[in-house]
Amino acid sequence: MVVANELHVPINRPVWLRLESADVIHSWWVPALAGKMDVIPNHTNYTWFNAESEGLYLGQCAEYCGNQHAGMLLRVIASKPADFEAWLQTQIAPTVNDASVAMGRDIFQEYACSNCHTVKGVSDGQFAPDLTHLMSRQTIAAGVAPLDPTSLKAWIDNPQALKPGCNMPSLQLDTQELDAVTAYLLTLR
Ligand SMILES: [Cu+2]
Numbered sequence: 001m002v003v004a005n006e007l008h009v010p011i012n013r014p015v016w017l018r019l020e021s022a023d024v025i026h027s028w029w030v031p032a033l034a035g036k037m038d039v040i041p042n043h044t045n046y047t048w049f050n051a052e053s054e055g056l057y058l059g060q061c062a063e064y065c066g067n068q069h070a071g072m073l074l075r076v077i078a079s080k081p082a083d084f085e086a087w088l089q090t091q092i093a094p095t096v097n098d099a100s101v102a103m104g105r106d107i108f109q110e111y112a113c114s115n116c117h118t119v120k121g122v123s124d125g126q127f128a129p130d131l132t133h134l135m136s137r138q139t140i141a142a143g144v145a146p147l148d149p150t151s152l153k154a155w156i157d158n159p160q161a162l163k164p165g166c167n168m169p170s171l172q173l174d175t176q177e178l179d180a181v182t183a184y185l186l187t188l189r
Helices: 079-090 099-110 149-157 175-185
Strands: 006-010 016-021 026-028 038-040 045-049 055-060 073-081
Touching: 006 079, 016 038, 038 045, 073 079, 099 175, 149 175
Parallel strands: 006 073
Antiparallel strands: 016 045, 026 038, 055 073
8 A cells, every 4th residue: 555644553563664765865754753864866774663652743854855845744643553453444445436526537537637646446647645545644745734625625726836846736627627626536535
């Protein structure tokens, strides 16, 4: 399974991370869990941590990486093993093919969305966050906005307004297309 920006882990179990970058140098930093570790293109780094108590651990990229460096946030959600297992099941479940949002799915597939984003069974773009189980996340755009229908629609309409310089363009959808594609994404649980 593939997630984005939010890492779920069970408590009291060491987690081993292999860190690789697709573009420039970043740095993995979740201060309450471990020290910084650089994330470098064409070079693999490793680090580990062990979350001892349940909760949300906030992190932040710690190496200047471009315009949106300050907007490159991280979340680690540490849960009891049974809760982690339940979350894991939601991530490996196939996505539901909801007929009522067929128009939005068609737009997603026919427009450039599908070139950048993966929704398992629908598209296989590798450039941008996997959206297969988008709605199981708390935030969008690397933690810059909450994941709710209003922010989601505003983001799709004009990502550059929220994160100037980010790697998602506005596709200039009309109101009907924007509503349809937003409604579709809201079904990706
Ligand atoms: Cu950065």
